[in-house]
Amino acid sequence: MAKTRFVDRLPVLHQLRQSVGLQRGMLVAGLVLTALFLLCAILAPWIAPYGFAQLSDADGNFGAQQPPSAQHWLGTTVGGYDVLSRVIWGAQTALYVVVVAVILSVFLGILLGLLSGYLGGWVDRVLVVVADAIYAFPTLLLAIVVAIAISGGQSGLWPGVFAAAISITVVFIPQYFRVVRAEVVRVKSEAFIESAKVIGASTGRIMFRHVLRNATRTLPLVVTLNASEAISTLAALGFLGFGIEPTAAAEWGYDLNKSISDVAAGIWWTAIPPGVAIVLTVLGVTLIGESLNDLADPRLRARRRAVRTPAEAVAASQPTAREELGEVQ
Amino acid sequence: MTSLSAADRAVDIRGLDVTFATDSGDVHAVRDVSLHVNRGEVLAIVGESGSGKSVTARSILGLLPETATAEGAVVLDGVDVVAIGREKLREVRGTKAAMIFQEPSTALNPVFTVGWQLAEGLRAHRRISRKAARAKAVEMLGRVGIPDPETRVDHYPHQFSGGQKQRIVIAMALALEPTVILADEPTTALDVTVQAEILDLLRRLRDEFGTAIVLITHNMGVVADLADRVAVMLDGEVVETAPVAELFAHPQHEYTRRLLAAVPRLEIVDRMPPAGVEGEAVVVADRLTIEYPGRLGTPPFRAVDGVSFRIGPGEVLGLVGESGSGKTTIGRAIAGLAPVSAGSLRVLGTEMNGVKERQFRKFRKDLGFVFQDPATSFNPLLTVAECVAEPLIVHGEARSASDARAKVDELLEAVQLPKAFGDRFPHELSGGQRQRASLARALALDPKLLIADEPTSALDVSVQARVLELFGELQERYGFATLFITHDLAVVDILAHRVVVLHRGTIAEEGRTADVLGAPTDPYTQRLIVSLPVPDPELQAVRRAEWQRTR
Helix, strand or coil: CCCCCHHHHCHHHHHHHHCCHHHHHHHHHHHHHHHHHHHHHHHHHHHCCCCCCCCEECCEECCCCCCCCCCCCCCECCCCCEHHHHHHHHHHHHHHHHHHHHHHHHHHHHHHHHHHHHHCHHHHHHHHHHHHHHHHCCHHHHHHHHHHHHHCCCCCHHHHHHHHHHHHHHHHHHHHHHHHHHHHHHHHCCHHHHHHHHHCCCHHHHHHHHHHHHHCCCHHHHHHHHHHHHHHHHHHHHHCCCCCCCCCCCCHHHHHHHCHHHHHCCCCCCCHHHHHHHHHHHHHHHHHHHHHHHHHCCCCCCCCCCCCCHHHHHHHHCCCCCCCCCCCC | CCCCCHHHEEEEEEEEEEEEEECCEEEEEEEEEEEEEECCCEEEEECCCCCCHHHHHHHHCCCCCCCEEEEEEEEECCEECCCCCHHHHHHHHHHCEEEECCCHHHHCCCCCCHHHHHHHHHHHHCCCCHHHHHHHHHHHHHHCCCCCHHHHCCCCHHHCCHHHHHHHHHHHHHCCCCCEEEEECCCCCCCHHHHHHHHHHHHHHHHHHCCEEEEEECCHHHHHHHCCEEEEEECCEEEEEEEHHHHHHCCCCHHHHHHHHHCCCCCCCCCCCCCCCCCCCCEEEEEEEEEECCCCCCCCEEEEEEEEEEECCCCEEEEECCCCCCHHHHHHHHCCCCCCCEEEEEECCEECCCCCHHHHHHHHHHEEEECCCCCCCCCCCCCHHHHHHHHHHHCCCCCCCCCCHHHHHHHHHHCCCCHHHHHCCHHHCCHHHHHHHHHHHHCCCCCCEEEEECCCCCCCHHHHHHHHHHHHHHHHHHCCEEEEEECCHHHHHHHCCEEEEEECCEEEEEEEHHHHHHCCCCHHHHHHHHHCCCCCHHHHHHHHHHHHHHC
16 A cells, blocks of 8 residues: 555645546635735735835834825825735735634634533533523624623734634634534444443543544634635724724724715725725635535535546556455465 | 266356446446356355445346446346346346345235235236235235235234234245245344244245245355355455355354354353442442323333333443344433433433433533444544544543644544544444544543443444454443443343343343343343344254244
8 A cells, every 4th residue: 555645634635636627726826815915914924015004214203194196005004004004014014914813713712612512411402502502692792792891992913813713712612612512423323433432431531532523624714714704804893993002013903984975975995805805815715615515515525527548448458456455365 | 075966956056246226426336247046056145234235136037226227247047137128127037036135024015915915016017917916915924924915904003013024024034935035134123032923934935835045144054044146245355265164164264264253253251240249339220110191092011111220330231132122222212312201310420310411411411422333423523533522521531622632632543543533434334443532422421331332233243253352341440330221141241240121111031141142031131132143053953943932
C-alpha cells in the first residue's frame, strides 16, 4: 500500500485535488477570495496607503468626501478618512473577530455537546433547553445586548473585538453544541464504543479518546459557514453603532453606516468599497464551506467519468494480484 | 445447453465489462462475462463479496449507478439492455425482469399499504382500473401464500413478519409476469426456518409459472436447494459454469473446490468437555429474566424469560436461536451492557443483577468480547495496534500504545496477522483480517471468558472457515471459556462442547452438541435442523422431502 503523499492529506488541498468541474470552480473561487481577504488582513500595515484613523499627512488634512484621486484612490469619507485604507484595515478587524469568535465557540460548543450527548440525563435536558432558548432569540438582538453588556459603552480595539466576538460566540455555541451532540449520540451507539465499555475504559477515556475525534468530522464545514456569518454579524453590529470606534480600528459596518447620507447625495465611493468587501469576503468563505460540504459527501461529489485509453484498458483487465491488495491467505 | 436456440434464452449476457469510476481510479468490477439463463431455469451466481456477482445481475435490469460504464451486450428477452435508453429501460423493468432484494424491510415503503404498492407496479405499466388493480393485488398475495389476502391487502408493511414481507416483495416482482426474476441474496436476512419457506416459494414460481430466476447468493446450501445451474465468479470473472449436481460432485476450477471445502457442514462430532469443567463456573444463570422497558402505558418487553444455564471453565457453549430469541441480549447481559431484570446471573463470581459498573470494572480484564461486525467494532481513527493495545492501557499493563507494542505484536502473531498490520487503520484490512484483529484485542488480557456474538456472520465462507479454525486453535491453546452466539447450527457444530437452543426467550433444548444436533427431542430444534439447507443437491432433496413432512 503506497503512502499517500503529504499534500494529499492536508485538509483543503486534498479536497481541491479531489474535485472536478463546477465544484472545483466554486472551491477555487472561494479559495482565491479568502486568500485575498487574508492577505489584506495580514499585510494591512504595509499595503494600506494610510493608517485607519489618519486624517492628515504632510500636505495637511485629507478633507471630507473627496472624490477618488491620485492621493486617495477611493476618495475619503465624511469623517475625512481614506476609504481604501479603511477597507484594507477593516479586513484585519474582521479577521480578529472571526478567529476569536470561532475559537471561543468551537471549544465551548464541543465540550458542552460532548458532555450533553454522551452523559445524557438531566445535564443533556438542561443544556438542550438553554440552547433552544438561545436559538429562539433573534440573533442580532442577542448580539447587541451582549455587546453593550461587555463593552459598557467604551470601545477600544480589543474590547471592541472581544465584545463583537463574544456576542457572536453566544449565538454560535448552540450551533456547535447541536452538531456535536447529534454526532456524539450517533457515535455513542456504535459497536466500537461498546467494545471500549466491555474493555473497561473509564467514561472520560471513552469520551475523549473514542467519541470526540469521531464526532468532529462535520466541524470544518460548520466553522467555514459560521466564519462568514460572523463577518456579516460584525458588519451588522458596526452598522447599528454597537461596533468599534473609528479611532480604535477600521470596521466595514461602521463605514457603511456613515455613508448612508452620501448615497442620496450621489457620493458612491464611500458606500460601495466596504459593501463590496463584505460581500466578497462572505461569498469567499461560504463558497469554501459549501464546496467542502459537497465534497465530503460521496453522493454529492462529482467524479471524472471512467476514461478508457487503450493502455488503461489493458492495465484494468489484468487481475490485481490478491497479495498486492494486502490479502493474507 | 448449446442445443437450445437463442429464443429459449431468457437472458443472454455476452462479453459484459463494467467499470466504476472511484476516487482511487477506475475499478474494473466485471470482466468479459458471458452467461445465459434459459426459460424456467434457476441460475445461481455464487462468489464472495466483491466478486462482481451483484453487478452482473443488476446490469440485466440496467440498475448500475451513474459512476459505472457497461460494455458488451445483455440481451433480455430479445432487447439489448445496455444499448437502450432510459425510457425503454423503464418499460423493460417489471414486465421482462423484476428484482427481489436482500432486505425486505427496506424494499417496502412504510407509509403505504402493501396493496397500494402492488397496484403501483401494475399501474405503471398498464392502463388498469383501481378496482382491477386491487383485485390483482389480492390474487398475487394469495399466490405467494399470505393468509387471508382480502384483509391483509390493506395492511402496512410493519404489520407483516420478515418472511411475509419477503413474500410481498416476491408478489410485487411477479405481478407483471416477468420473464426473469433477479433474486439478490433473497434469504440472507431471514431465519433458517423462514428461508426454507421462501426457497420453497421460489421453486414453485419456476415450476408453475416457468419464470427464470437468477439467484445471487454466497450460501452453498441455498444453491444446492434451488439452483439448476451454477456460475462461480471470482474477481469479476466467471471461472466455472456447470449444472448443480455436477458442480458439487466434480468441481473443475481450483477456486470452486476451495469454496466448497470451506462451507461448514453438520458433521455432528462428539467433543469431550475439557478437563476441569466441573470447577467453579465462569457464568451461572439462574432463572435469568431480562426485560426492555415499554413505552408509557405498555408493558415491558420480555426478551429473556427464566433462562438457566452454566458455563464451566474452558468450556465452549453454543447459544443458538433465530432473530428475536434473546441470544444477543444474554451475551450483552453477561458483558454488563444490558441490565438484568430478575433472577440471578453470576459472571466471574459477581452477581450481575443490580451490579454497579464501578464494582464490575475490575473483573472486565477477565472478559473478552468479539462483536458481530468487525467493520464497526474498531475506532476508525486509531491504528490496529492502538486498538489492540487499548485493553492493556486501560487495565494499567502498559502506559501507552508504543509501550504495549511488543505485546501487541505477539497477539497479532497469535491470530496470524503480520506485525506490520499494526500500523494500518481498520478500514485498510479485509473483513476476515479485522475479525482476527478483534480476536487479538479480546485476548489481550488473557481472559477467562470470551463472548463471541455472531463473529463470523458478516464474513465470506472461506474467510469464516479460517476464522473459526483459528478460534478453535486459540481456545485449545489458552483454554478460555466461551459463549458462542450464532444462528448457524453448522458453526456451533464445529466449535461447541455444549449447545443451548433458545426460542422466544426460553430454552427449547440444552445438552451435548452431538446429542442436540444429532438426536433433537424438542420439535423446534428438529424444525431448525431440517430447515438448514446442506451443500449437497442430492442429500438436500431428501432433506427437503423430510421438511415437507414436518410442515
